[in-house]
Amino acid sequence: MSEQQNLGWSRDEMAERAAQDIPNGAYVNLGIGIPEKVARYVPEGREVIYHTENGLLGMGDAPEPGQEDPELINAGKKQVTAIPGASYFHHADSFSMIRGSHIDICVLGAMQVAENGDLANWSTGNPDSIPAVGGAMDLVAGVKTINVITQHVTKKGHPKLIDKCTFPLTGVGVVSRIYTDLAVIDVTPDGFKVVELAPGVDFEYVQERTGCKLIAA
């Protein structure tokens, strides 16, 4: 593999690309990390309602200094605000919105995605680590569309898009679309299909960094 620095999309550009696929009027849940950035890039003219599973629909930006409330937080336990028209609710209602398929789109991170749409994003299976799952399994089982934002390979250069996940699964066959630093890839009945390449990236370059066969658009 040839090493090319700065090839492909940045983290913000990945978030910006993912934001283009969020339609007007959508109810959206964003995971922690790069997915949180998606909210900044939803095109003007679209109104999107953000759900945070700890119990708020209509989540706004971070509070201005002096306006923080430790009892107004998001699922990442960061202090947030509520937009005019927001609502608060308890956890069983919040997860009814998720499990009952009322939330339209969830964008989250991944450790591994398999070509059949299996997702692993909560545990490496290391017996010495403390297992923690939060709401990830509920989100992928219940939200209508699950999109993933992730670097194409791990920090060590291993593919994260592979034929079969080796880490414990979060959900089976749940992922619809993946935004990486190199490409936009759909999960199809025939496997991963590259639907868009980052500027300066060609299909072979992406294929070399993927753990299974890709389908060209």
Next chain:
Amino acid sequence: MINKQVNSVHDAVANINDGATVMIGGFGEAGSPIELIHALIDHGAKDLTVVNNNTGSGHVGLAALIENKRVAKMICSFPKSANSFVFPDLYTKGEIDLELVPQGTLAERIRAGGAGVPAFYTATSVGTPLAEGKEVRTIDGRDYVLEYGLTADFSLIKCLKADRYGNLIYNKTARNFAPIMAMAAETTIVQTKEFVEAGEIDPEVVVTPGIFVDQVIVVADPLHESVLVAAGESYP
């Protein structure tokens, strides 16, 4: 006359026995009934099974209850938040049990327990390690795992306003697990910032009807866990 108000946090927790299952409200520090937890530490009940989404931060509140060796088992979804050292340390040493439950399944198990529903099927966790050993049933072509309702002997929760009947409203995202834990426990103990006359809370906006509440204690100026953690405080 019905009046669920009690005089002190210590009176409120006085009947919690060794080996009890205790649901404790809160998602991180939002909604954590920290004064009731500290009173429970003072009270001394041990071998508790505690239900909470997390395992506390620093060395105060729930983390202090665990650090003081009062908890035999945690039932939670995310036991390793930022500033969470106590539980990971004891868990690594094999000194505390963990039942890891997906967050929405945890909420629904509590809701079901409080609603008299003994079990339900959910698609959450199907095909993952957290479904291992659980009954799977195919309904309309999709697989679901059987999960059991969860009840408790006691629940400790925090609210914004309460009246003598135990009608409650909450503050923002501090509501989280409190309304369903109030339903699921034999005895629900509430700390409230304000105590108001019956009728002052509009019946249209009551979140937890008083039937689910047993004891109310006023804590007008509650501590904030993040402030205590930042100051390096520990309890006792």
